[in-house]
Amino acid sequence: MIVPAGYSLRPLAPELALFAAAVTALLVHLFLGKRGRRASGYVALAGTGAAGLVLALTPPSAEALFGGNFVVDPFALYFKSAILLAGAMAMVLAFRFFDIEGSEAGETYPLMLLAMIGMTAAVSATDVITTYVAFELFAIPSYLLAGIFKKERRSAEAGIKYFFLGTLSSAIMLLGLALVFGLTGSTAYAEAGPALGGSEGRAVLVAMGLVFAGLFFKAAFVPFHMWAPDVYEGAPTPLVIFLSTAPKAAVVALLVRAMTSLFGAYREEWSLVLQGVALATMFWGNLAALTQNSLKRMLGYSAIAQAGYIAIGLASWGEAGRTAVLFYVVAYIVMNAAAFGLVLLVDRGGRFDESIDGLRGLARRAPAGAVGILVVLLSLTGIPPTAGFMGKYLLFTAAVEKGLTLLAVAGALNSAISLFYYFRIGKAMFLEGIASAAPEAGSQTQENISRPVSVFLAVSAAALLLFGLLPALLTNPAVSAFLSR
Amino acid sequence: MNVFGLPILTFVTFFPLAGMLVVLALPGSRSRAIKLAANIFTGLEFAATLLILTRFDASSGEMQLIERLPWIKSLGAQYLLGVDGISLLLVLLTSLLTFVATLSSWGAVTSRLKEYYAFILLLETGMVGVFLALDLLLFYVFWEVVLVPMYFLIGIWGGERRLYAAIKFFLYTLFGSVAMLVGILVLRAHHHSFDWTAMVAAGPVIPAALQGWIFLAFFLGFAIKVPMFPFHTWLPDAHVEAPTAGSVILAGVLLKMGSYGFLRFSLPLLPAATRRYAPALAILALVAIVYGALVSLMQKDMKKLIAYSSVSHMGFVMLGLAALTPLAVKGAVLQMINHGLSTGALFLIVGVLYERRHSRLIAEFGGLSSRMPVYAAVFLIMTLASIGLPGLNGFIGEFMILMGTFPVSWLWTAVAATGIVLGAGYMLWLYQRVMFGKIVHPANESLKDLTIREFVTFLPLLVLVFWIGVFPKPFLDVIDKPVEKIVRIVNPTHFEVRR
Numbered sequence: 011m012i013v014p015a016g017y018s019l020r021p022l023a024p025e026l027a028l029f030a031a032a033v034t035a036l037l038v039h040l041f042l043g044k045r046g047r048r049a050s051g052y053v054a055l056a057g058t059g060a061a062g063l064v065l066a067l068t069p070p071s072a073e074a075l076f077g078g079n080f081v082v083d084p085f086a087l088y089f090k091s092a093i094l095l096a097g098a099m100a101m102v103l104a105f106r107f108f109d110i111e112g113s114e115a116g117e118t119y120p121l122m123l124l125a126m127i128g129m130t131a132a133v134s135a136t137d138v139i140t141t142y143v144a145f146e147l148f149a150i151p152s153y154l155l156a157g158i159f160k161k162e163r164r165s166a167e168a169g170i171k172y173f174f175l176g177t178l179s180s181a182i183m184l185l186g187l188a189l190v191f192g193l194t195g196s197t198a199y200a201e202a203g204p205a206l207g208g209s210e211g212r213a214v215l216v217a218m219g220l221v222f223a224g225l226f227f228k229a230a231f232v233p234f235h236m237w238a239p240d241v242y243e244g245a246p247t248p249l250v251i252f253l254s255t256a257p258k259a260a261v262v263a264l265l266v267r268a269m270t271s272l273f274g275a276y277r278e279e280w281s282l283v284l285q286g287v288a289l290a291t292m293f294w295g296n297l298a299a300l301t302q303n304s305l306k307r308m309l310g311y312s313a314i315a316q317a318g319y320i321a322i323g324l325a326s327w328g329e330a331g332r333t334a335v336l337f338y339v340v341a342y343i344v345m346n347a348a349a350f351g352l353v354l355l356v357d358r359g360g361r362f363d364e365s366i367d368g369l370r371g372l373a374r375r376a377p378a379g380a381v382g383i384l385v386v387l388l389s390l391t392g393i394p395p396t397a398g399f400m401g402k403y404l405l406f407t408a409a410v411e412k413g414l415t416l417l418a419v420a421g422a423l424n425s426a427i428s429l430f431y432y433f434r435i436g437k438a439m440f441l442e443g444i445a446s447a448a449p450e451a452g453s454q455t456q457e458n459i460s461r462p463v464s465v466f467l468a469v470s471a472a473a474l475l476l477f478g479l480l481p482a483l484l485t486n487p488a489v490s491a492f493l494s495r
Numbered sequence: 496m497n498v499f500g501l502p503i504l505t506f507v508t509f510f511p512l513a514g515m516l517v518v519l520a521l522p523g524s525r526s527r528a529i530k531l532a533a534n535i536f537t538g539l540e541f542a543a544t545l546l547i548l549t550r551f552d553a554s555s556g557e558m559q560l561i562e563r564l565p566w567i568k569s570l571g572a573q574y575l576l577g578v579d580g581i582s583l584l585l586v587l588l589t590s591l592l593t594f595v596a597t598l599s600s601w602g603a604v605t606s607r608l609k610e611y612y613a614f615i616l617l618l619e620t621g622m623v624g625v626f627l628a629l630d631l632l633l634f635y636v637f638w639e640v641v642l643v644p645m646y647f648l649i650g651i652w653g654g655e656r657r658l659y660a661a662i663k664f665f666l667y668t669l670f671g672s673v674a675m676l677v678g679i680l681v682l683r684a685h686h687h688s689f690d691w692t693a694m695v696a697a698g699p700v701i702p703a704a705l706q707g708w709i710f711l712a713f714f715l716g717f718a719i720k721v722p723m724f725p726f727h728t729w730l731p732d733a734h735v736e737a738p739t740a741g742s743v744i745l746a747g748v749l750l751k752m753g754s755y756g757f758l759r760f761s762l763p764l765l766p767a768a769t770r771r772y773a774p775a776l777a778i779l780a781l782v783a784i785v786y787g788a789l790v791s792l793m794q795k796d797m798k799k800l801i802a803y804s805s806v807s808h809m810g811f812v813m814l815g816l817a818a819l820t821p822l823a824v825k826g827a828v829l830q831m832i833n834h835g836l837s838t839g840a841l842f843l844i845v846g847v848l849y850e851r852r853h854s855r856l857i858a859e860f861g862g863l864s865s866r867m868p869v870y871a872a873v874f875l876i877m878t879l880a881s882i883g884l885p886g887l888n889g890f891i892g893e894f895m896i897l898m899g900t901f902p903v904s905w906l907w908t909a910v911a912a913t914g915i916v917l918g919a920g921y922m923l924w925l926y927q928r929v930m931f932g933k934i935v936h937p938a939n940e941s942l943k944d945l946t947i948r949e950f951v952t953f954l955p956l957l958v959l960v961f962w963i964g965v966f967p968k969p970f971l972d973v974i975d976k977p978v979e980k981i982v983r984i985v986n987p988t989h990f991e992v993r994r
Contacts, residue, residue: 333569388643393669394636403632403676407570410680418680422673429669433646433662441650441658485569 021075021082024065024090025127031057032123039116047116048105054119055101058126062094078198079137084491089133089263092340093256097126099347099466100252103354106463107248110357113161121158122252125151129260136271138187138197141264145183148260149176149228152253156245168244175227175237183224189217190272199271207275218273222283225268229261230254230314231321232290239298242310247362250306251350254313255343262320262339269327277327284325285417291318292424299431306364308431309349312390315428316342322421323405326412334404336488341389341397341477348386348470352435355379355463359456369438376459380439382467387432389474392425397477397484404485498543502562503550504576504627507543507586511536511593511619518612526608530601533612537594540619544590551583556976558629558692566633572689575630580973581758581828585626585751588835591955592747593619596740598952599843603739603850604652611652614644615740622748626755629691631679634760635672638716641749642668645741653736660729660736667719667729675716675756678709682764695763695984703767710768713761720753723776723813724783727806734802739846742798746805747839751831754812758824758981762816766985770819777817777900781910783810788917792924797845797855800925801838804881807914808834814911815896819986821979823899828974830892833963837880837889840956844874847949848929851942857925862934867944871930873953878926880960882919888963 019026031054039050070084101122108114128148135141153176157169191197193213194205206214223234230238242250269280295315302308320342323335353362355376356369363369373380389398402425406418477484498506514536521529552559558577566574578586597615604611621644624637642665650661679689685701686694701709719726734742762769787807794800812834815827847870848863849855864871876887883889893915901908934940945953963970983990 384643391669392673393642394639399636399639403680404570406677407680407683410677410684415677415681418677419674422677423670426666426670426673429666430662433665437650437658437662440647441661481567482569485567489569 017076021068021071021080023068024061024094025130027061027064028057028123028127028130031060032120032127035123036117036120039120047114048108050116051101051105051119054123055098057123058094058098058101061126061130062091062098065090065094074136074198074200078200079140080131080134081136082134084487085263085266086134088336088487088491089259089339090130092259092343093126093129093133095340096256096259096343096347097122097252099343100248100255102466103251103347103351103463104246104248106354106460107246107362110360110362111159111161111246112360113159115158115160118155118158118249121151121155124148125155125252126256129256132260133263135264136199136267138190138199138202141267142184142187145224145228145264146180148257149180152176152257155249156241156253158249159246162244162246164244165246168241172237172241179224179227179234182220182227186217186220186222186224189213189220193217199267203271203274206272211276214273214276215279218268218276218280219283221268221272222265222280225261225265226287229258229265229317231287231317232294232314235291235294235314238314239307239310242313243304243307247306247350247353250310251347254310254350255346258317258320259339259343262324262335265324266327266332266335269324281325281327284321285414288318288321288325288417289420291315291321292421293318296424296427296431299428302431303366304364305366305369305435306350306353308366308434309346309353312349312428312432313346315424316346316390318424319402319405319421322409322414322417325417326408326414328408328412330404330408330411332492333485333488334401334408336491337397337404337477337481337484338401340484341401341474344470344473345386345389345398348383348467348474349390351463351466351470352379352383352386355383355460355467357458357460366434366438369435370442371439373440375457376464379459379464379467382464382469382471383439384436385471385474386467387436389478391429391432395475395478397474397481400478400481404481498546502560503543503547504560504562504578507540507547507590508576508620508624508627510540510543511616511623514540515613515616515620518609518616521609523609529608529612533597533616534594534601536616537590537597537619541590541594544586544623547578547583547586551578551973553580553973554976556580556980561629561692566630570632570689571683571687572632573630574633575690575692576627577629577692578627579977580975581755581977582626583973584828584832584970585748585755586623588751588832589619589622589626589748592743592835592839593622595839595843595952595956596743598948599743599846600738600740601948603846607651610647614647615744618644618648618744622744622752625752631682631689631691631760633689635676635679638672638675638752639669641752642672645745645749648741649733649737652738652741655736656732657736660732663729664733667726671716671719671726674712678712678716681705681709681712691759691764699766701765703771706765706768707771710761710765710772713756713765714772717753717756717761718779720756721750721809721813722753722806723779724786724806724810725779727783727787730806731799731802734805734842735796735798739842739849742802742842742846743839746802746842747835750805750809751835754809754816754827754831757813757816758828762819762985763981769985773817773819777814777904777907780810780813780817781907783807784814784911784914785917788914788921791921792917794921795857797848797857797925797929798842800857800921801841801845804918804921805834805838807918808838808881810914811893811896811911814900814907818896818900818903818907819982820899820903820989821982823896823903824978824982825971825974826892826895826897826899828978829963829967829970830889830896832970833880833888833892836956836959836963837877840873840877840953840960841881843952844870844877847945852938857928859936860929860939861932861936862930863939863942864930865934866939866942869945869950873945873950873957874926874930876957876960878922880964882922883915886961886964888960888967891963891967
């Protein structure tokens, strides 16, 4: 059969690889019984790796495929790689989580793969309908993943909460997308965008507001973040890593496409909205994190605040802004995955201790992991020579260049605020002894320090240092992600 | 000039980092080997910084031995190191005090040795980098690198309230430095470069109003570090809680990073704003001089007393910078070195007593001169140096600052002079209460005098205190031209008047 131009399945190869892996993992889980649970995980990880390989071989092109629904430009490829990275990091840590906690749900892994298909498709979507379908394709598995740990009530609660609020936000976004169609009579960005530029301003702004609201919800931007701390606290840690990184990357890509293709004529308006969101998200996330005592909840707020820095780059979108955003998305994925990975470093009596006090004196018992996490904390705070600093630096530069100096000042102020809670972790690990915790730790529960997690933290730290010292490793692909557009 | 194939400035910057890796690679149980390695590395580092002198041209005010490599091309950031007389003295001070600090830690630090020396060596790389970096982004990176090891030095090996002091130090300075970062970004947006030499060559391209904002951003970063009144409250906590070596480095070098920042960046890059805000700087400096001295008078803890005296002494440095005359600025640079030597030594002196008695309260001591004669002599010399007795280093610096400030304002000079009187008061009173009188406390009867190792630690400081006091010319010659270059940029009218 002759495939007409623009309808070859080849550009979909990464998604197809993920899909094949998802089906295989599901079947493995089904037919291998108990052993199949973990085996499906290995299949999923291998599938993610294979998808990454296929991705590397996929040639970027600016051509609109499938009748203008889909594009595999360098921008999409960059975000697809970021999403696969996030997924792979989460899977590796999921093995560790279920090793200790038990009750491994084999369907976790296929669900993650399905969500990743949705995300990788979403970053390529150039049509209103494709956008929505891809968006839902990663939203629905996300709800299931949040609630997958049935042993734990908090997890079920997180799943339900995420589901109700999530569907509401999807509906809001759908309404916005419908308005776009209503205003322009077209679903393709390439046609709807210019048409919107010429149509009645107020209705477009309503459409934009609705679309953005749906996206902001998924990215946990303040004031659409209410679900995030609860879900991040309740869901199993590796899935929190997944849910707090991969969808955010996908949503940032969706936002960028919406900003530049659909609402390109309304730059002033969306920049203003994003400035507000950036300020609210940074301040709310950081200030709320200050008061937390649960490590996971604190890191949850930290994940919210970190997304606020990305919003600075979106608000000052331009040559500098886009490099900064793309850089920070990857840095954020590594930092956040490693930070939550800390929760999985130590288990006591078959449980993970989620309090900050549980980390006391850990530097002496797990030096490699502790040094790794120290670098991660420096990076999250934005202290050189780490990727977090370089990312913040790029973001603030972009803001200053667009004349948004106050936004840069706010961002800088926030990094100083965040030091206080990030270094509660550093303080507990390095400065505080285990004097008070020692008797109970010794007598009642056996403390285990996971070597693989230590290695994971050390490798993440090395990557953050590398990107911090040689940012060109990331900025070059980030810059070239826009060359053909 | 190359050392082991590396250009000299790169070598002196990263040699301590190599030392850190070596120390970390040693097995933790071999405590003697760790101490020895750390001392050898800091000693060799001092020797290496002296090597710079062989290629340094003191008759030039320009940056020398420049090393320039592209670092992040897309941002215009470079790996750019260079040295002039001002940086040279501060780098020498850094390597000397770090060597002294490691030497003094031989018996004082007993726990977690490997981490301790690793942090000190990392700190040294950061400090040397700060004084050599001429690319503003690189400077910022080194500036921040300094924070982390110091945080741990205070937080792990510090005194009772170390956790509080460590985070307070970290938070305060980070708050200032992020403000400075924004200032650097705005500066870059106008110069399209981070290159200090290019910015100086480009001249004042930034409008005066914007200069004011950048100046304020830099001010927050530098003033907190100095620390200037009213940003000094982190200092007593950090100094008192830090281990002796930490206090020596903190007072001796880290504070100078702030005044160096003013001199290197604020003055030549933001001349209009500097002229506008100089009186405000001077007044804050005067408040620090008097307030720091008054608070020192009423301290019961020796270390706290010396910490507050630093506030007062750094006030002199800032006054000299704010006066914007060549003489006063030169005095300020020399006073940075002097303060590093004498205050560093005074913290060591307190450390010696603390190691023997585990107390720093003045009331615990008295009459020690009869038991520890050598110690008494060293203490006396350093006390007099700190007061500014003619013939010792403090006098030269303070005198130059006062003389250079006088033509600008006699009132500033008069107020600052009262600080010297008060300084004599608190230092001599401290000396009297600790060293003279009768021995009241029985534990003081059996105190041992300085050991050979301890005396060797003090020896270079003693030599320099006399050398600068009697024959400061070599030191002044080195800073003469670079200071004049900076003052010419920031205060050209001063030279017109004289002609």
